[in-house]
Amino acid sequence: MAIWLMKSEPDEFSINDLKQNTREYWNGVRNFQARNFMRQMREGDLVLFYHSSCKTPGIVGTAYISKEAHPDPSCWDTQSVYFDPKSSPDAPRWDQVQIRFDNKLKKTLTLTTLKSLAELNGFPLVAKGNRLSVMPVEDKYWKVIQPILEFDATDSH
């Protein structure tokens, strides 16, 4: 099972929204590197849910991949904020996955904390200038992060 990290602005879509909805399509990704990572995702892979562009950026919960990559309909929807004129139903260009809520952390594992861990040097999330919204979490980094995740509920993990 692979581990991924996905960023969301909580004003747009938060871990609480995911908890309430249980499942959500991860659409609107318009970056090739992020899209290519989504294409590598397999059902059952674990996702670290990250809040970005907010007061306290950091990991806030976990989810599972519940549907693998398939065309993101918003890319050819002229009414969508994610509309891409270079996309069409015949040539979608962009993909989405579906994720399912797993668990929420007791409190945010903040970016500040993650940056303070020397063992995470090299992890794209903490690299200067990195803006990737979807990234793999290599095993060596997962080994550092996993033990410090404190879940709200322990039964679903």
Next chain:
DNA sequence: GCCAACGTTGGC
């Protein structure tokens, strides 16, 4: 709100 860093576009 600012701005550094980065990805994408398009002229040449």
Next chain:
DNA sequence: GCCAACGTTGGC
């Protein structure tokens, strides 16, 4: 194929 200009991300 280069690279300047532009738009976006996201921490601070």
